[in-house]
Amino acid sequence: MENGAEKPIGFMSRTLSPVEKKYSQLDKEGLAVIFGIQRFHKYLYGRTFTIMTDHKPLISLFHEQKPIPQMVSPRVQCWNVWxxxxxxxxxxxxxRYHGNADALSRLPVPEIIIQEEENDQVLMIDVLDDAPVNTAQIRQWTSKDVTLSQVHEFILKGWPTVTEPQIMPYYTRRLALSVRDGCVLWGSRVVIPPQGRGLLLKLLHQSHPGMSRMKGLARSYVWWPKMDHDVEKEVSRCEDCQSNRKSPPTAPLHPWEWPEKPWTRLHVDYAGPFLGKMFLVLIDSHSKWMDVYPMNTSTSFATIEKLRQSFSVMGLPQMLVSDNATCFTSTEFTSFMKQNGIQHVTSAPFHPSSNGLAERAVQTLKEGMRKMQGPSIETKVSRFLFSYRITPQATTGLSPAEMLMSRRLRSTLDLIRPDLKMKIQQKQWNQKCNHDTRAKLRSFSPGDDVYTRNYGFGLKWIPATIEDCSGPVSYTVIIGSGQRLRRHVDQIRARIPVPSGDLDKFLNEQDRTLERSPELQLDKPPETNNAQLPETTSPG
Known part of the structure; x- marks a missing residue:
């Protein structure tokens, strides 16, 4: 009642059967609820009512907003479904507040089998559609409509020179309008008054043919001003048509901005299960460099390990783009991105083209792996990646290796390219071999007594001593006057020591000769003598 008081309108009780007496207390309390609802079904069905029970476990078992428990007895599950x-x-x-129902449990009645009444149940009510529109209805609507009644009169008696705005659609078609059995026709199409247009639209749309087909069907039988507009509105308001409509036209292409530096933005995705494996695919948006890692699982932990392996070689990118897979949206993966200062961007759900670079890389990988030969998955992946990385891209015109590393990767195709350096080295080697057939290798040590070539006045060879080696085939020598000269090995020959008396006399004569020889003091050999040196002689 409004004041909170309870006024019973009916009572019902019965004694438990021998089988029901063996129920658990929970099942007995549930049976009481089910029995009461069955007894007062006619009062409760179709209305919202409240069940009050003094057995608290029933609140969770029979709760109207909770799912059916799976761990209870089958009997309770059936009651819950019912x-x-x-x-x-x-x-x-x-x-203590449930006395109105608790009192009956203290006064059991004899065990009597009650014949339950059969309730008449209506399973379905078929709503009949409106009767179809016929000629008599159109004639009646035409005579009652202000505009069409005027048009009807104008067709029979003639059209005026000045017409009202609502008559203009009919005035422009006046030569094709006619009257038959009280109905206005435009050619073979019946002009429908405003009262019947809604019924005709529902009749035309009953099979949901679509906007174009509905217009074509309507144009075959009926017409009224702005009929196409009304057909479009009818189709746009139909929930069944809108819920089953095709996807709208694709939006204009919005490409990703091309990064100016390599390894700035990476696109990542999984390919598989394919060939019994999952393949983690990474591709650099600047260079189109691709990394592929065959994996057995696609968990967040395994994904992070492979990304860490790739980042240890190439470095950390600024942005990583992926789809909304669990391995990319987990807390563990998000924490990994934040710790490394990487901006993680996910594509729109169920829209793969938003991550189109990774999707195209997956397609390229699958096409290549199907054609690749190899004893193992890893071998196939390595061969595919090597071929992919040295092949110029259609977008950039350069290979991914050139874009990322600024150099070409050497391959077996480089063997067919002429090598100028090897050609020159081979000719130099042939020249050396021809020259060395009549040459003899000579070497000297510091302190050795030698004769060195004199390019001034006096003797052609003068005594000297090796000071040190100034090059592969050149030495620094000291002559008798203490002057240091640099000479090629071809300008030096061994000297056998002579007695000291004769040597002093010889050196004094040579010193007087050197004092008169300015060319030797300048240590500038004539050009004609240098030109006689072999071509392959190395500089001192």
Whole structure:
């Protein structure tokens, strides 16, 4: 009641059967609820009502907003399914406030089998559609409509020179308008008054043919001003047509901005299961460099390990683009991105073209792996990646290796390219071999007594001593006057020591000769003598 008081309108009780007496207390309390609802079905069905029980476990078992428990007895599950046909709310009421129902449990009646009444149930009500529109209705609507009644009169008696705006659509078609059995026709099409246009639209749209087909069907039988516009509105308001409509036209292409530096933005995706493996595919948006890692699982932990392996070689990118797979949206993966200062961007759900670079890389990988030969998956992946990385891209015109490393990777195709350096080295080697057939290797050590070539006045060879080696085939020598000269090995020959007396006399004569020889003091050999040196002689 409005004041909170309870006024019973009916009572019902019965004694438990021998089988029901063996029920658990929970099942007995549930049986009481089910029995009461069955008894007062006619009062409760189709209405919202409240179940009050003093057994608190029933609140969670029979709760109207909770799923059916899976761990209870099959009997309770069946009762729960049966209660889904009612709209109810179950609440707990302590036993001391539940006296109106608790009193009957203290006064059991003899065991009597009650014949339950059969309730008449209506399973379906078929709503009949409106009767179809016929000629008599159109004639009646035409005579009652202000505009069409005027048009009807103008067709029979003639059209005026000045017409009202609502008559203009008919005035422009006046030569094709006619009257038959009280109905206005435009050619073979019946002009429908405003009262019947809604019914005709529903009749034309009953099979949901679509906007174009509905217009074509309507144009075959009827016409009225702005009929195409009304057909479009009818189709746009139909929920069944809109819910089953095709996807709209694709939006204009919005390409990703091309980064100016390599390894700035990476696109990542998984390919597979393919060939019994999952393949983690990474591709650099600047160079189109691709990394592929065959994996057994696609968990966040495994994904992070492979990314860490790739980043240890190439460095950390600024941005990583992926789809919304669990391995890319987990807390663990998000934490990994934040710790490394990488901006993680995900594409729109169920829209693969938003991550089109990775999707195209997956397609390229699958096409290449199907054609690649190799004893193992790893061998096939390595051969595919090597071929992919040295092949020029259609977008950049350069290979991914050139874009990323600024150099070409050497391959077996480089063997067919002429090598100028090897050609010159081979000719130099042939020249050396021809020259060395009549040459003899000579070497000297510091302190050795030698004769060195004199390019001034006096003797052609003068005594000297090796000071040190100034090059592969050149030495620094000291002559008798203490002057240091640099000479090629071809300008030096060994000297056998002579007695000291004769040597002093010889050196004094040579010193006087050197004092008169300015060319030797300048240590500038004539050009004609240098030109006689072999071509392959190395500089000192």
């Amino acid at each position: 209660l889904r046909a009612y709209e109810y709310r179950i609440i707990y009421k302590p036993g």
